[in-house]
Amino acid sequence: MKFAQCRSCRAKWRLKSKDARVTNLALQELPKDGRGLYRVNSLSSPLYTILEKEFPSSFWSNLRLGADIDWEYLAKEVSSEIQNAVILEKGEKILATYEGQRFIEKMQPVGIKLVGPASPPVPVIRKEDGNLVLTNQRVLWVQKRKKKGFQSYLTRYDTLLEEIKGISGEIDSYTRPFWRIHIVDAKGENMFLLRVSIELLKPAIESIIKTRKEEVEYERKRERVHVLLDFSFLKNYMERGGLVIQSVKCLECGAPIKLPEKGSQAVCDYCGKTVYAQDVFTKIKDLIG
Numbered sequence: 565m566k567f568a569q570c571r572s573c574r575a576k577w578r579l580k581s582k583d584a585r586v587t588n589l590a591l592q593e594l595p596k597d598g599r600g601l602y603r604v605n606s607l608s609s610p611l612y613t614i615l616e617k618e619f620p621s622s623f624w625s626n627l628r629l630g631a632d633i634d635w636e637y638l639a640k641e642v643s644s645e646i647q648n649a650v651i652l653e654k655g656e657k658i659l660a661t662y663e664g665q666r667f668i669e670k671m672q673p674v675g676i677k678l679v680g681p682a683s684p685p686v687p688v689i690r691k692e693d694g695n696l697v698l699t700n701q702r703v704l705w706v707q708k709r710k711k712k713g714f715q716s717y718l719t720r721y722d723t724l725l726e727e728i729k730g731i732s733g734e735i736d737s738y739t740r741p742f743w744r745i746h747i748v749d750a751k752g753e754n755m756f757l758l759r760v761s762i763e764l765l766k767p768a769i770e771s772i773i774k775t776r777k778e779e780v781e782y783e784r785k786r787e788r789v790h791v792l793l794d795f796s797f798l799k800n801y802m803e804r805g806g807l808v809i810q811s812v813k814c815l816e817c818g819a820p821i822k823l824p825e826k827g828s829q830a831v832c833d834y835c836g837k838t839v840y841a842q843d844v845f846t847k848i849k850d851l852i853g
Contacts, residue, residue, distance in 0.1 A: 590618040598767025603630035610634045649717035660698045664758035665691040723749040725776040733762030794828045
């Protein structure tokens with residue numbers, strides 16, 4: 565059996581030849597740069613879905629990948645049970661899930677001694693079945709519980725993307741095809757046994773962390789602008805443009821909100837939505853020019 569490896573992305577193929585010519589190839593190992601999550605345009609599915617599958621050499625020479633992670637495909641794999649078990653924040657959505665087990669360390673007493681000091685408790689590792697869940701805001705562990713023929717799910721681990729410090733993983737003959745995945749967050753290290761390789765999980769989490777940090781920074785900048793721009797400035801700006809606006813519609817429920825004389829924000833009396841002077845300014849500046 566012959567193999568070939570890309571020098572840049574480190575992907576590895578198993579080769580099949582005839583008369584000293586390569587006829588077919590099978591992807592043996594995924595690229596180390598995360599492109600295993602990119603969509604194969606001719607198949608409308610990510611590259612990892614054809615791992616170990618054999619194709620003619622012409623397929624590989626003509627292969628074209630998308631430019632980013634195929635989140636749409638990953639989201640389709642999320643079960644309705646997981647969707648129903650996770651309570652999402654506003655604007656939050658589940659991107660992907662991975663089945664496996666979570667390692668939990670608990671301190672267990674050794675036993676009771678009638679004479680002499682009691683022995684200190686010792687750490688005991690146990691496992692629980694479930695799914696690691698990635699959203700655009702958090703990483704969660706949803707435990708799968710079975711009792712008296714019924715199956716239920718319960719969120720047992722929850723951390724913000726911004727709090728994740730590192731991710732690593734390894735596989736050995738005892739855990740194959742499951743990978744031991746280590747996720748370090750602000751509270752410490754968490755270990756999982758998941759049916760996903762580190763070449764797929766780490767790029768996925770790193771990508772959504774990067775996107776989330778950009779979103780948080782953008783919101784912080786908007787908040788700083790909201791503080792600087794108030795309704796007294798907005799009123800003078802409109803009057804210079806010949807506009808007199810007494811109220812605006814709430815972006816959440818559509819109810820009218822009376823514009824205050826000063827301050828940087830107003831609150832809808834019907835749904836409690838906050839309207840910032842900056843948001844109103846953005847909508848009317850095109851009218852005034």
